[in-house]
Amino acid sequence: MAYKTLVPEARAGLDKFKMESATEVGVNLKQGYNGDLTAREAGSIGGNMVKKMVEAYEQGLK
Template identity: 70%
Template sequence: MSVYNDKLTTSQAKEALKHFKIKSAKEIGINLKEGYNGDLTSREAGSIGGNMVKKMVEAYKQNLK
């Protein structure tokens, strides 16, 4: 695999995670804006990350069945 393909894959993965984060935040009622979101509280940021992990675990369990 070439270096170009590795960068393209990494770029696509970053974009997918960004959309996943925005979707997870909306589901729990937190509005993220494009770019810097340093005004979030630690609780809000942790809730977003926790929701993302919860969804990833659920998806993994579904794939095991």
């Protein structure tokens, strides 16, 4: 997936975060092209990432 990061230096961290999230939800994500993933698999990765970001934000509010 091509996305534009606001902070280019953050790309490696985002990629690592994405790989960790894929592992947690049981999706075999590989470096490079992942067009063979189903929409459900890709969505579960993104959903897990958002869930973790919201949790981290909420923890920061406490």
